[in-house]
Amino acid sequence: MSELNIKYDNDALLLDDVDYRIIHATQKGLPRTPQPYHFIASELELDAGDVMQRIQRMQDIGVIRRIGAVPNHYALGFHGNGMTVWDVPDEYAHDVGAQVGALDFVSHCYLRPRHLPDWPYNLFAMVHGRDRDEVNAKMENISELLGSQCRGHSVLYSSRILKKTGLRITERR
Amino acid sequence: MDNLDRLIINTLQDGFPICDNPYAVVAQDIGTNENELIQRIDSLLDEGLLSRFGPMFNADKMGGAFTLCAMTVPKEHFEQIANYVNSFDEVAHNYEREHTLNMWFVVGTEKPEQIDAVLDSIQSHTGLVVHNMPKQEEFFIKLKFNV
Numbered sequence: 001m002s003e004l005n006i007k008y009d010n011d012a013l014l015l016d017d018v019d020y021r022i023i024h025a026t027q028k029g030l031p032r033t034p035q036p037y038h039f040i041a042s043e044l045e046l047d048a049g050d051v052m053q054r055i056q057r058m059q060d061i062g063v064i065r066r067i068g069a070v071p072n073h074y075a076l077g078f079h080g081n082g083m084t085v086w087d088v089p090d091e092y093a094h095d096v097g098a099q100v101g102a103l104d105f106v107s108h109c110y111l112r113p114r115h116l117p118d119w120p121y122n123l124f125a126m127v128h129g130r131d132r133d134e135v136n137a138k139m140e141n142i143s144e145l146l147g148s149q150c151r152g153h154s155v156l157y158s159s160r161i162l163k164k165t166g167l168r169i170t171e172r173r
Numbered sequence: 174m175d176n177l178d179r180l181i182i183n184t185l186q187d188g189f190p191i192c193d194n195p196y197a198v199v200a201q202d203i204g205t206n207e208n209e210l211i212q213r214i215d216s217l218l219d220e221g222l223l224s225r226f227g228p229m230f231n232a233d234k235m236g237g238a239f240t241l242c243a244m245t246v247p248k249e250h251f252e253q254i255a256n257y258v259n260s261f262d263e264v265a266h267n268y269e270r271e272h273t274l275n276m277w278f279v280v281g282t283e284k285p286e287q288i289d290a291v292l293d294s295i296q297s298h299t300g301l302v303v304h305n306m307p308k309q310e311e312f313f314i315k316l317k318f319n320v
Contacts (some may be wrong), residue, residue: 005258015235021231021300023235024319026227026228027227027228027230028227029218029225029227029246030227030228032196032211032214032215032226034194034196034207034211035193035194037193037195046188046212048193051189053193055191055228059191061234062226063230063231063234063235064229064230064231065190065229065231066187066189066229066311067188067191067227068185068186068187068188068189068229069182069185069214069223069225069226070223070224070226070229071182071186071219071223071224072222072224075220075221075222083277085319093310094310097310097312098289098312100312101312101313102312108313109312109313110308110309110310110311110312111308111309111310111311112241112306112309113305113306113307113309114239118245118273118274119243119304120303121305124234124241137200138190146266149287153307154272156270156271156272156274156277157270157271158268158269158271158277159269159270159271160268160269161266161267161268162255162258162259162260162267162276162278162296163255163258163265163267163278164266164267168215
């Protein structure tokens, strides 16, 4: 797996070097051992209480979204994964986005700029289902939910993964 | 995959405690024991049913810049252009999609101004327009697949 050399300015951040060492030590996953935070602490020669406090703080400020499992939806039988896209008038976009993002079959939901005339859509929502029929049905549910707050929509299916290395944060030098 | 596996997958999408013995805490909540839980998570990862278990970092809270880009690439040059786009370390994901805009990729850089340099290179090398679609707002509730 290739690694992106992402390094960050000290002053841009609320994080210090110790936080980055913890990020680096956990970005491939949490150790599966009864005391995972103690395990990380001993690897980094830190105090376990300090490690837990820092992880808690990073979670509180949103640097860590949450700790948990990422299911491989394809392996779990969700073979339909469609990028649904919506043209929502700007004045409704925030509220509509929150509404769509809260649906349990929507994983990622974003507002992005339109590129007229090629691309009229400003709301993106990844919809997952067992197959494309299920995704299309869920898209129709969203469409009904939005009613006149939506001027148009479409769904894009991926036909091929051309690259998937993911983003990796390297330890700062 | 049995019911305990399903319960584990569903439960672990809601978060994980930060405490001395977090596996023991979760195990008790779902009616199993610490060792069994740890072994199950290991197996789910090995079998690829879970792609990851651990902290999910929000990279753009750490100062990096990320954007989604889309291009209309002529079929006859598709492979060649895909290889060129993928040759950038800054390109993290790239998907072929069924649309006029048929190539969609994510660019991530250390600093925001480096995004433009990557996109400029791609535009000048390919002669194609790269539509830059950085996220303006994110609605992230949770990833939740009930299995």
